[in-house]
Every structure is written in C-alpha cells, then in structure tokens.
Amino acid sequence: MLINRCAAALAVTSAVLHLRMGIGSALGVVVAAMAVVCLLCAADLWRSTSNRPWVIMATSSAVMLLAHASGPAGHHQALVTDSVSDVSAASILAATELALAAVVVFLRTRRIPPELLHYPLQEPR
Numbered sequence: 615m616l617i618n619r620c621a622a623a624l625a626v627t628s629a630v631l632h633l634r635m636g637i638g639s640a641l642g643v644v645v646a647a648m649a650v651v652c653l654l655c656a657a658d659l660w661r662s663t664s665n666r667p668w669v670i671m672a673t674s675s676a677v678m679l680l681a682h683a684s685g686p687a688g689h690h691q692a693l694v695t696d697s698v699s700d701v702s703a704a705s706i707l708a709a710t711e712l713a714l715a716a717v718v719v720f721l722r723t724r725r726i727p728p729e730l731l732h733y734p735l736q737e738p739r
Contacts (some may be wrong), residue, residue, distance in 0.1 A: 617718060618659050620712045621671060624711050625656035631734075648678070665722055672715035678708040 629652035632645050651674060658667040682705045 615663065617714075618663065621668075621711070621714060621718075622656040622659040623657060624653045624707060624714070625671065628652045628654070628704065628707050628711065631707065635701065635704065641686035665719055667714045668719050668722075672712055674720065675708045675715065679705060679712065682708065723737075 629649040632652060635645055648685035655667060655671050655674060657669065682701060
C-alpha cells in the first residue's frame with residue numbers, strides 16, 4: 615500500500631508540473647486536462663489495490679513521454695524558454711512513473727496460480 619501512496623505523490627507532482635507549464639500558454643486547456651488526468655490517477659492509486667490504476671499510470675506516462683519527445687518544440691511550443699527545466703523535469707518524472715508502474719504490474723502479475731502448484735508437470739521415476 616505504501617508503493618501506491620508514493621505513486622500517487624508522483625502523479626500529484628506531475629499534475630503540478632503540468633499546471634506550471636500550461637498557465638498562460640495557447641495550449642493551456644490541453645495541459646490543464648492532462649493535469650486533471652494526473653490527479654484522477656493519483657486518487658485512483660491512493661484508494662485502489664488493483665492493477666488497473668497501475669496500468670493507467672503506465673499508459674499515461676508513456677503518452678506523456680511520447681508527447682514530450684515528439685519534436686524539438688513538442689506540445690509545449692507556446693511556452694516561454696524559462697520553463698524548459700519544467701519540461702525536462704516532467705519527462706524525467708514520466709519516465710520514473712512508467713518504470714515504477716511497469717515493475718509493479720510485472721511483479722503483481724507473474725504469480726503462479728495456486729491451482730497449478732498442486733499438479734506437477736512430470737513425476738520423477
């Protein structure tokens with residue numbers, strides 16, 4: 615449960631970075647919508663113990679990384695040059711979220727079902 619809370623804190627940080635980058639830009643509505651998605655993901659991670667919020671976090675982080683790497687200007691073309699560090703921080707944070715979500719989903723889904731443990735594949739002779 616602690617890992618869910620840490621991931622929720624990362625998602626809230628991502629939302630704050632989006633709001634810092636999007637205020638006053640031409641794409642402010644889109645960036646604000648991404649911040650809302652981050653906050654909804656954070657709330658889902660905080661409450662849930664299932665894999666669904668982790669998959670959503672991995673997907674949204676991958677989309678953010680693709681958007682940030684889509685070109686020299688990316689989707690932040692209307693921003694001032696002072697926020698270049700914010701874009702870099704958001705990219706690093708998205709990569710961290712993606713890696714964390716991938717590890718958690720992998721570790722949670724690699725369990726062997728209990729019904730398979732009682733039936734050995736081949737008896738020794």
